Amino acid sequence: MNEKQIKLGFIGAGRVGTALATTLATRGYRITAVASRSHTSAARLAGMINGCHICTTLQQVAENADVIFITTPDDSIATVAASIAWQPHHWVIHCSGTHSLAVLAAAREKGAMVGSLHPLQSFADVAQAQANLPGSFFAIEAEGILFAFLKAIVSTLDGTSIVLQGRDKVLYHIAAVFACNYVVTLIKLAVDLWQSFAEPVEPTQAMAALTPLLNGMINNINTLGLPHALTGPISRGDKETISKHLRALEEHAPTLVELYKELGRQTIPIALAKGKLDNITAMKLYDLLANKE
Numbered sequence: 001m002n003e004k005q006i007k008l009g010f011i012g013a014g015r016v017g018t019a020l021a022t023t024l025a026t027r028g029y030r031i032t033a034v035a036s037r038s039h040t041s042a043a044r045l046a047g048m049i050n051g052c053h054i055c056t057t058l059q060q061v062a063e064n065a066d067v068i069f070i071t072t073p074d075d076s077i078a079t080v081a082a083s084i085a086w087q088p089h090h091w092v093i094h095c096s097g098t099h100s101l102a103v104l105a106a107a108r109e110k111g112a113m114v115g116s117l118h119p120l121q122s123f124a125d126v127a128q129a130q131a132n133l134p135g136s137f138f139a140i141e142a143e144g145i146l147f148a149f150l151k152a153i154v155s156t157l158d159g160t161s162i163v164l165q166g167r168d169k170v171l172y173h174i175a176a177v178f179a180c181n182y183v184v185t186l187i188k189l190a191v192d193l194w195q196s197f198a199e200p201v202e203p204t205q206a207m208a209a210l211t212p213l214l215n216g217m218i219n220n221i222n223t224l225g226l227p228h229a230l231t232g233p234i235s236r237g238d239k240e241t242i243s244k245h246l247r248a249l250e251e252h253a254p255t256l257v258e259l260y261k262e263l264g265r266q267t268i269p270i271a272l273a274k275g276k277l278d279n280i281t282a283m284k285l286y287d288l289l290a291n292k293e
């Protein structure tokens with residue numbers, strides 16, 4: 001199989017669709033067709049790739065390509081798949097982290113091969129997506145020749161393949177939400193606390209101060225791994241410090257008390273595994289951080 005001769009089409013010209021199509025085009029793949037909900041998005045993507053045809057209907061993408069990536073939001077994938085008269089020569093791929101191949105049942109029923117290629121990466125906008133896509137890990141769910149095709153794409157993107165069963169997709173996606181999206185939420189909560197200082201600090205300045213801390217933590221994870229990357233009062237068993245935190249939260253941000261306690265309770269086993277915390281102090285920390293409701 002010379003995968004670079006195969007015609008690829010994209011439905012959904014957003015962050016992932018644009019990054020995948022333009023990066024693959026740069027690396028020698030043939031991107032022949034694109035459609036999106038809006039003509040503007042489709043035209044923007046097509047304008048970045050020589051020979052890419054802007055389609056006015058989704059069906060036209062299937063008529064101008066053999067492998068079609070459905071890169072719409074997750075909730076539209078099944079509807080898009082059901083709206084096309086697929087042929088047995090088509091390969092249809094979605095990029096969702098949470099859907100199994102069942103979401104492409106309409107394409108499979110018409111004889112198309114179906115697969116999933118999920119970049120385990122965070123794409124906040126198109127430019128970030130183009131920068132972050134190469135070198136990522138990609139979860140693949142597919143069979144036979146389509147699996148080989150998707151593995152070749154991952155290699156082209158200097159990525160690493162993970163083989164995933166459809167039944168594991170939801171847990172896999174929850175893990176990504178914890179490791180990525182909710183870290184953003186925690187940073188936002190941290191920045192907000194700086195607004196409660198007696199002398200509030202501009203969010204951009206607070207973010208500038210917190211970013212090296214975040215980067216240091218990522219470096220620690222990269223170099224030391226878990227559990228040794230853990231620092232802070234729980235890893236040291238500093239009960240007085242944690243009591244002070246709880247009193248201050250009650251006063252300035254009472255809605256965060258339960259979240260702080262839950263994260264603290266989840267952190268105790270990591271501190272124990274690191275070996276700096278003894279069992280008696282751990283029990284006292286559990287008591288301090290107990291949900292008293």
Ligand SMILES: NC(=O)c1ccc[n+]([C@@H]2O[C@H](COP(=O)([O-])OP(=O)(O)OC[C@H]3O[C@@H](n4cnc5c(N)ncnc54)[C@H](OP(=O)(O)O)[C@@H]3O)[C@@H](O)[C@H]2O)c1
Pocket residue numbers: 011012013014015016017035036037038039041042071072073074076080094095096097118119120121122123124
């Ligand atoms: N963003 C991430 O970090 C990330 C990471 C890994 C995987 N993914 C997955 O990648 C897929 C795409 O996500 P994304 O972040 O690229 O989304 P996105 O930026 O919102 O782009 C989705 C695109 O699909 C188009 N669209 C929406 N409904 C459509 C429909 N019914 N028919 C045709 N086009 C439609 C939109 O249209 P218009 O612009 O034309 O209005 C938009 O350009 C999702 O399955 C997502 O789970 C995302």
